[in-house]
Structures are given as structure tokens and as C-alpha cells.
Amino acid sequence: ITTQENVATFKRQIKMLGLSYDWSREINTTDPNYYRWTQWIFLKIYNAWYDPQLHKARPISELLIPSGLIGREKYEFIQKHRLAYLSEMPVNWCAELGTVLANEEVGEWVEKGYTVERRMMKQWMLRITAYAERLEKDLNDVDWPPGIIEMQKNWIGRSEGVEAYFPLCDSKSKISVFTTRSDTMFGATYLVLAPEHPLVDLVTTSEYRIVVDEYRSQSKRKSELERTSLDKEKTGVFTGGYAINPATKKSIPIWIADYVLLTYGTGAIMAVPGHDERDYDFAKKFSLPIVEVVSGGNISQAAFLEDGVGVNSANDEISLDGLPTSEAKKKMTKWLEFKQVGKHSVKYKLRDWLFSRQRYWGEPFPLIYLEDGTVKALPEDKLPVLLPDVESYKPSGSGESVLATIDSWVNTVDPETGKPARRETHTMPQWAGSCWYYLRYLDPSNKTEFLSREKERYWMPIDLYMGGAEHAVLHLLYARFWHKVLYDLGYVSTIEPFRKLVNQGTILGEDGQKMSKSRGNVVNPDDVIKEYGADSMRLFEMFMGPLEDTKPWSTRGVEGVHRFLNRVWRMIVNEDGSLHESIKDMPLTGDQERLLHQTIKKVTHDVESLDFNTAISQMMIFVNEFLNLETKPRKAMETFVLLLSPFAPHIAEELWGKLGYPRTLAYEPWPQYDELKTAVDTLEMVIQVNGKVRSKLAVPFDIDDEELKKIVFADENIKRHLNGKQILKIVIVKNKLISLVVK
RNA sequence: GCUGAAGUGGCGAAACUGGCAGACGCGCUGGACUCAAAAUCCAGUCCGGCUCACCCCGGGUGUGGGUUCAACUCCCAUCUUCAGCACCA
Numbered sequence: 001i002t003t004q005e006n007v008a009t010f011k012r013q014i015k016m017l018g019l020s021y022d023w024s025r026e027i028n029t030t031d032p033n034y035y036r037w038t039q040w041i042f043l044k045i046y047n048a049w050y051d052p053q054l055h056k057a058r059p060i061s062e063l064l065i066p067s068g069l070i071g072r073e074k075y076e077f078i079q080k081h082r083l084a085y086l087s088e089m090p091v092n093w094c095a096e097l098g099t100v101l102a103n104e105e106v107g108e109w110v111e112k113g114y115t116v117e118r119r120m121m122k123q124w125m126l127r128i129t130a131y132a133e134r135l136e137k138d139l140n141d142v143d144w145p146p147g148i149i150e151m152q153k154n155w156i157g158r159s160e161g162v163e164a165y166f167p168l169c170d171s172k173s174k175i176s177v178f179t180t181r182s183d184t185m186f187g188a189t190y191l192v193l194a195p196e197h198p199l200v201d202l203v204t205t206s207e208y209r210i211v212v213d214e215y216r217s218q219s220k221r222k223s224e225l226e227r228t229s230l231d232k233e234k235t236g237v238f239t240g241g242y243a244i245n246p247a248t249k250k251s252i253p254i255w256i257a258d259y260v261l262l263t264y265g266t267g268a269i270m271a272v273p274g275h276d277e278r279d280y281d282f283a284k285k286f287s288l289p290i291v292e293v294v295s296g297g298n299i300s301q302a303a304f305l306e307d308g309v310g311v312n313s314a315n316d317e318i319s320l321d322g323l324p325t326s327e328a329k330k331k332m333t334k335w336l337e338f339k340q341v342g343k344h345s346v347k348y349k350l351r352d353w354l355f356s357r358q359r360y361w362g363e364p365f366p367l368i369y370l371e372d373g374t375v376k377a378l379p380e381d382k383l384p385v386l387l388p389d390v391e392s393y394k395p396s397g398s399g400e401s402v403l404a405t406i407d408s409w410v411n412t413v414d415p416e417t418g419k420p421a422r423r424e425t426h427t428m429p430q431w432a433g434s435c436w437y438y439l440r441y442l443d444p445s446n447k448t449e450f451l452s453r454e455k456e457r458y459w460m461p462i463d464l465y466m467g468g469a470e471h472a473v474l475h476l477l478y479a480r481f482w483h484k485v486l487y488d489l490g491y492v493s494t495i496e497p498f499r500k501l502v503n504q505g506t507i508l509g510e511d512g513q514k515m516s517k518s519r520g521n522v523v524n525p526d527d528v529i530k531e532y533g534a535d536s537m538r539l540f541e542m543f544m545g546p547l548e549d550t551k552p553w554s555t556r557g558v559e560g561v562h563r564f565l566n567r568v569w570r571m572i573v574n575e576d577g578s579l580h581e582s583i584k585d586m587p588l589t590g591d592q593e594r595l596l597h598q599t600i601k602k603v604t605h606d607v608e609s610l611d612f613n614t615a616i617s618q619m620m621i622f623v624n625e626f627l628n629l630e631t632k633p634r635k636a637m638e639t640f641v642l643l644l645s646p647f648a649p650h651i652a653e654e655l656w657g658k659l660g661y662p663r664t665l666a667y668e669p670w671p672q673y674d675e676l677k678t679a680v681d682t683l684e685m686v687i688q689v690n691g692k693v694r695s696k697l698a699v700p701f702d703i704d705d706e707e708l709k710k711i712v713f714a715d716e717n718i719k720r721h722l723n724g725k726q727i728l729k730i731v732i733v734k735n736k737l738i739s740l741v742v743k
Numbered sequence: 744g745c746u747g748a749a750g751u752g753g754c755g756a757a758a759c760u761g762g763c764a765g766a767c768g769c770g771c772u773g774g775a776c777u778c779a780a781a782a783u784c785c786a787g788u789c790c791g792g793c794u795c796a797c798c799c800c801g802g803g804u805g806u807g808g809g810u811u812c813a814a815c816u817c818c819c820a821u822c823u824u825c826a827g828c829a830c831c832a
Contacts, residue, residue, distance in 0.1 A: 091830075092830080099830095100830060101830070102829090102830040102831065103828080103829080103830080104828090104830090104831075105830080105831080145748090147746095147747050147748055148747080148748095150746080150747065151746060151747050151748095151826095151827075154745085154746050154747080155746075155827090155828085155829090157746095263829095350829095351829070353829080354829075354830075356830095357830065358830095359830090429830070429832085430831085430832055431832070434832075468826095469747090469748085469826060469827080470826065470827065470831095470832085471827095471832085472747075472826080472827065473746090473747095473827060473828075473829080474827080474828090474829065474832080475832075477829095503826095506825095506826085543755090543756095543767085543768070544755065544756085545755060545756055546756085548748095549749085549756095550749090550825065550826080551755065551756090552754095552755080554754080554755065554769070556754085556755095556768095556769050556770070557754090557755065557768070557769060559769080560755095560767095560768050560769055561768080563768095563783095564768080566782095566783095567783095570783090605759095613755095613756075613757085613767085613768095614756095614757070614766090614767080616767080616768090617756095617757075617766065617767035617768075618766095618767085619767095620767055620768075621766080621767070624767090628784085684763085686762075686763045688762085688763085688812075688813070690812075690813095691811090691812060691813050692813095693763055696763075717799095728812085729812060730812090731762090731812055731813080733762055733813095736762055736763090737762055737763075737813090739762080739812050739813065740812085741812045741813095
């Protein structure tokens with residue numbers, strides 16, 4: 001109900017502004033006719049696996065299952081390979097609220113006195129990490145702002161290194177660590193595990209158990225941001241356990257510390273305090289040994305040298321002595337692989353996508369649980385799985401969605417066997433619907449397919465995707481991921497969905513703050529349109545500044561463009577509403593023709609490059625020039641109205657009518673300019689002496705250099721500044737300036 | 744903290760590839776019109792200096808350096824602000 005009300009308001013406002021959307025393509029992600037296809041795409045993802053050999057997703061039916069596997073083992077094997085899978089994941093759990101919180105919400109509730117802790121919860125995950133390499137590589141072929149590409153690449157965070165195994169002293173197990181600096185392994189003097197690391201229990205000795213457990217429960221209460229901040233004091237405790245450094249063969253202590261995250265790498269690191277700042281700080285604080293292995297480093301600065309000049313480290317089997325870092329890394333990696341204590345590895349910062357929510361709203365998963373606890377996907381003909389009507393959509397408090405409390409909805413049957421089954425009660429995040437809406441626009445009312453192949457071929461890819469900069473990483477990555485899965489499975493034909501991307505900036509309140517109800521600085525378009533009209537509102541939004549900039553609203557500014565539109569009106573229309581008597585069928589003067597063609601050129605180019613603010617400036621210059629003329633060439637007025645029409649369509653249509661055209665201007669061709677007619681025949685040349693502007697002279701266009709010098713040296717001002725000094729150099733920039741260097 | 748972006752008059756901004764800093768608009772000042780006001784029109788408006796009328800001179804694009812005949816633009820350092828940081832979407 002609330003969504004429908006919001007949609008109605010947005011539509012009314014969009015129509016009021018005269019934005020020319022094709023409403024026959026309207027979609028709504030909360031409409032079952034839409035979200036049945038969101039569920040359908042989920043099924044495609046669920047019923048697919050990633051083939052690392054072919055580097056693409058394939059239907060799960062094409063997964064080669066080891067011959068020995070049957071029954072439950074076979075099921076587990078398949079589940080493990082799906083692109084959607086269940087996993088225990090840490091979430092911010094607030095018991096009083098009975099719900100999971102976003103990182104950004106945690107601080108707010110803790111301040112109010114609620115307790116929030118990290119708790120493991122079974123969640124649906126999407127295997128976006130399988131696509132990490134392609135998501136990064138394919139960014140090279142899109143026309144996006146370089147900053148956004150950079151952010152995405154850093155988010156994906158590819159790093160190359162080794163995974164090395166440190167055997168435990170008191171057990172057969174070993175700890176895997178990931179490092180990009182295998183050459184420093186001789187300097188690894190201790191290991192650090194994330195507090196949630198599964199091996200913590202095993203390595204912790206009885207005498208340290210209490211301290212370790214205490215530390216683990218403390219770190220549960222910290223957010224990830226708090227844990228990894230470099231400016232915060234590092235904390236950690238010893239577990240009592242030891243492991244063997246495969247390079248030095250020495251036993252080294254195992255610690256846990258919350259600056260190590262379970263979600264990155266292997267959740268464990270080898271600490272090299274001689275060459276890493278964080279390790280150095282940590283070792284200093286807890287008096288752990290520090291060994292310098294890369295010469296040229298400076299321990300007091302804890303320099304992590306990328307280009308160390310040589311390595312002093314050796315054991316009986318391998319020596320890295322004297323090798324530069326890059327060589328040392330290669331040699332070390334080979335040795336680790338040969339000894340089977342490590343392997344070359346590429347890790348990404350990117351994590352799999354936690355895709356389930358415990359909320360009422362959101363698309364239900366088209367999945368059921370059978371009596372034996374196994375998961376089963378519903379067949380496509382059972383879609384959509386509708387949300388039930390509820391009295392209240394407050395969380396159940398148990399951590400489950402409110403859906404879990406509705407027995408009539410939860411209890412169902414396996415459509416194949418007729419046996420009892422329970423529905424998945426988690427729902428999808430709001431991202432799901434927005435991951436593919438651009439595809440549905442192409443074929444919004446298709447009842448049998450999510451998108452017809454023909455229409456997909458005709459329209460895709462998207463020429464220009466405009467959205468807020470806040471989507472730089474998440475939405476744009478999620479949508480690209482879904483698109484690539486659909487591509488692999490043969491449902492779309494392009495590897496990337498969005499060819500060109502532009503981020504429009506946020507319009508702030510008049511006080512320069514983000515608009516919000518609580519601040520009371522929200523500008524309602526309804527009020528603005530009522531006061532100044534839709535054209536003024538549109539025009540001002542475009543005139544405020546560059547499209548991509550964040551900039552504050554200004555009511556004065558709207559008045560400014562409103563005045564401009566009034567001037568445009570008075571330029572063409574008399575007070576009694578008739579066509580202005582100054583408008584005549586007459587040729588343009590040379591100056592008028594130049595200004596007209598310059599204006600056509602500027603507006604045309606600026607529209608193409610989305611520089612609307614400067615296009616409007618040029619139109620203002622045009623009007624300032626023509627407004628009060630005794631006689632105005634009709635041709636100039638008509639052309640101007642056409643240029644103005646995309647910016648202020650309502651007034652432009654009215655003026656077009658006043659100019660005697662009974663039909664809309666919408667189908668008129670866009671004005672063309674003649675480059676020759678934009679040119680001036682004389683221009684102002686700037687004359688600099690020692691880098692300072694000393695004079696300006698009117699000279700003919702494309703004046704000859706010798707001719708120019710003659711005029712310049714004759715200039716009184718210049719003569720005074722030269723004053724018999726020696727001329728060392730003369731720089732001439734054609735049709736711009738001449739620069740004299742004197743001594 | 745990490746990643747990315749941005750800092751230019753009183754304000755929003757412009758300046759295309761290194762070539763006159765401040766176009767255009769707002770605001771402000773003065774004037775015209777009016778009994779008066781609104782609206783509109785005209786003139787002025789980066790800061791400072793002068794024999795501040797015309798000229799002319801000095802300084803100026805967050806800060807400190809550098810490259811260059813010439814720097815808002817390029818390089819190094821630094822400060823500040825904004826966006827994102829995976830359950831706001």
C-alpha cells in the first residue's frame with residue numbers, strides 16, 4: 001500500500017515536470033508479475049555452478065559428479081557447487097530488537113543502550129567471487145568515469161601471492177595463511193588468527209582458554225570498521241599454541257587479534273614485524289620477536305619495501321640471499337610448491353554476497369525444505385511465490401522472518417512428491433529487483449519470458465546509465481554480476497550491461513546539508529512548480545552546475561532562471577499575447593548571425609556532453625543580445641525556440657504556437673550550425689611581457705607572425721615595458737597571444 | 744582507517760589540449776520608471792594601491808614548494824570537505 005502511494009506521487013511529479021518517459025514500459029519490482037521473474041533468475045543462479053576451466057557458469061545438470069557419490073553425499077556435493085548456497089555467516093544481531101542490523105546502524109542502537117553482537121546465522125550466499133576476475137577485467141572495456149572504475153577495482157581487490165601452510169606443533173592440522181610477500185617468510189615470527197577462525201579452539205591450550213574466550217566475546221561486539229582502523233590501538237591475546245614456520249623450521253606462537261578478519265584471505269596471517277607496520281606495532285606492544293630479513297629496510301619506520309634490494313635469509317634447502325623482492329617471491333613460491341607447503345594463489349577482497357534477509361518485504365525464495373532437511377528448488381511453473389498478507393510485518397524476534405510465524409504459508413507440499421515441506425522464510429534483499437530492471441524495460445509485459453531474445457538483441461547494451469554516485473560499488477557490481485550469469489547461461493548477448501555511466505550529483509538542501517525530514521530542509525517539487533512552473537524547475541536543476549557535482553538548492557536561483565524565461569517570453573510575445581511586433585522576416589546582421597550560430601553550436605555540443613549549465617548560459621547571452629532590439633529576424637527567434645525546447649518544453653511549445661505554427665515543435669529537426677558563420681574576422685590578441693599581460697590589440701583573424709610583431713612593437717604600452725631591454729624570446733600562440741621574454 | 748572525488752569572488756559557477764582567472768546567474772550598490780511599492784530597464788561589482796574619472800601598478804584559484812616564456816590546469820608535500828565501506832538501497 002505504501003509503495004503504491006509512493007509510486008503514484010513520483011509519477012505525478014515526473015509527469016508534471018514534462019519528462020518524456022514511455023509509460024507503456026513502466027515496471028514495479030514489488031508487482032508479482034515482475035518479481036516472478038526475479039525469482040526465476042534466482043532459480044537460474046541456484047541451478048548453476050561455475051566451471052573454472054571454461055571460466056563461465058553452467059547449468060547444474062552439467063556438473064560432473066564423482067561416480068562414488070550417492071544419496072546425501074551427492075546432494076552435498078551438488079549444493080557445494082551452486083552459485084547460491086547456504087552458509088553460516090557473522091551478522092550484527094540485536095536481541096532486544098530481534099533483528100539483524102547493518103554496520104551503519106550498529107552505532108546508533110548501541111548509543112541508545114541496546115546490545116549488538118556478531119552472531120553466526122545461516123544465510124543464503126551468492127557466489128559473486130567466482131566472477132571476481134571477469135568483473136575486474138571487463139571494466140577495461142566500459143566507458144565509465146575513471147574514478148568509479150578505480151573504486152570497483154579496489155573493491156574487488158585482486159592480489160597475487162601464496163597460500164602457505166604452517167603445521168601445528170601439537171596436532172596434525174595446519175594453518176593456511178595468505179601473503180603477498182612470501183619473500184619475507186623468514187621473518188615471520190608469529191601467526192595471527194581471526195578470533196572467529198575455526199582452528200582457534202584447537203590451538204588454544206587450557207591455561208589460555210579463559211583469556212581467549214573472553215577476547216572472542218569482546219570482539220564480537222566490535223564492528224568490522226572498528227576492528228580494522230589503523231589509528232586504533234591493536235589488541236590481541238596469545239592462544240598458548242605454536243606452529244612451525246616452514247621456511248625457518250622454528251616454532252612460532254599463535255595469537256588471535258581482531259584486526260585479522262575471517263572474511264578476507266584465509267582468516268589468518270603470518271606476521272612479519274620487521275617489514276609490516278601493523279605487525280610491527282603489534283609485536284612491539286606484546287614484546288614479540290622482530291627479525292629483519294630484507295636489507296635496506298628501516299625497522300624503526302617498519303618499511304614494507306616493495307623494491308627491497310636484497311634478502312638475507314636462508315635455510316639448508318633454500319636461500320634468497322641477494323635477490324630483489326620480485327625474484328625472491330618467485331623463488332620462494334616455487335620452493336613452497338615443491339615442498340608442498342604452499343601454493344601460488346590469487347585472492348580477492350571481494351566477498352560472496354550475503355543475499356538473504358529476515359524481513360517480511362522482499363521476494364520470497366522459490367525454495368522449500370523437505371522433511372529430511374534438504375533444500376529443493378520449486379519448478380518454474382510454481383512461480384511466482386507470493387508474499388502472504390500479514391497483520392504486522394514486524395520482525396518475529398527469533399531472528400527469523402515474520403513469515404516463519406505464518407504456518408499456513410510456511411507449510412506446503414513438494415509439488416513433485418506431494419510430501420509435506422516447509423517454505424524458505426528468508427526473503428531477498430531489495431538489490432534483487434534492481435539487479436535486472438533495465439532488462440525488463442525492454443519487454444515489460446512479456447508473460448512467457450523474462451525478456452524476449454529478439455528485444456534483448458535490439459536494445460542492449462544500455463547506451464547511457466545515469467544514477468547516483470552512491471551506487472558506484474554495490475549496485476553496479478551486483479547488477480554486473482547477475483548480467484554475467486545471464487550471459488553465461490545464454491539469456492543475454494552482451495558481457496556488460498552498461499556501456500556508458502554517468503553519476504549525477506546529489507541536490508542538497510538550501511543549507512548545504514543533505515535533504516532530510518529531520519533537518520527540515522527538504523525542497524518539495526510540488527511547491528517549486530506551483531510557484532515558478534515546471535520549466536523553471538527543470539531549467540534551474542540544469543543550470544545549477546555540473547551534472548556530476550553535489551550542489552545546494554537555491555530558491556533565489558530558481559527566481560533567476562524564472563526571470564530568464566520571462567525575458568524569453570517578452571522577446572517574442574507582446575503583453576496582449578500577440579506575436580511581438582519587432583519580429584520581422586528579415587536577414588540577420590553579421591553579428592546576429594555569428595551569435596546565432598555560436599549558440600546553436602554551443603547548445604548542441606553541450607547537450608551531447610551533458611554540460612547543460614553552460615548551454616543555458618549561452619542561451620542567456622543570446623537573449624541578452626536580442627531582447628530589446630527594435631527589429632528581430634524571425635528566423636533567429638524560431639531557431640532559438642527550438643534550442644530551448646528540450647530544456648523548457650512547455651514555454652517553447654507556446655512560443656512555437658505564437659510564431660504561427662499550429663502543430664507541436666517536437667518533430668522539427670534540430671537546428672544546424674555553419675562553422676564558418678561562428679568565426680570572427682578580428683580578434684583580441686593578448687600581449688605578455690615576461691608572463692604578464694601588458695596590452696591587448698585587435699588584429700585580423702589568422703594574422704601573419706611578422707605582421708603581428710610589427711603591430712606589437714608599435715604599441716605604446718608595450719614600448720614602455722620593453723624600454724630598450726633585450727628580447728630573449730618570442731612565443732606566439734595563433735589567434736590567442738604573443739609572449740615576449742626580455743631582460 | 745581504507746577507496747574514490749572535490750577545494751576558484753559575498754553565493755551557484757565558467758575557463759575545451761598549459762595561454763587574458765571569474766563567462767552566465769544570484770546577491771549587493773547606484774540610477775531610471777512610479778504618489779509609493781512590485782515588476783522591468785540601465786550602470787557598477789575579485790582584493791588592494793595611486794594624482795581610486797580615464798589609465799596604470801601590485802596581489803589573487805585551500806596551504807607550502809617545484810617545472811615553464813606562461814600553471815585553476817602538470818609534479819611533490821600537506822590541510823579540509825564530500826561519497827562509499829558489503830543488512831539504507
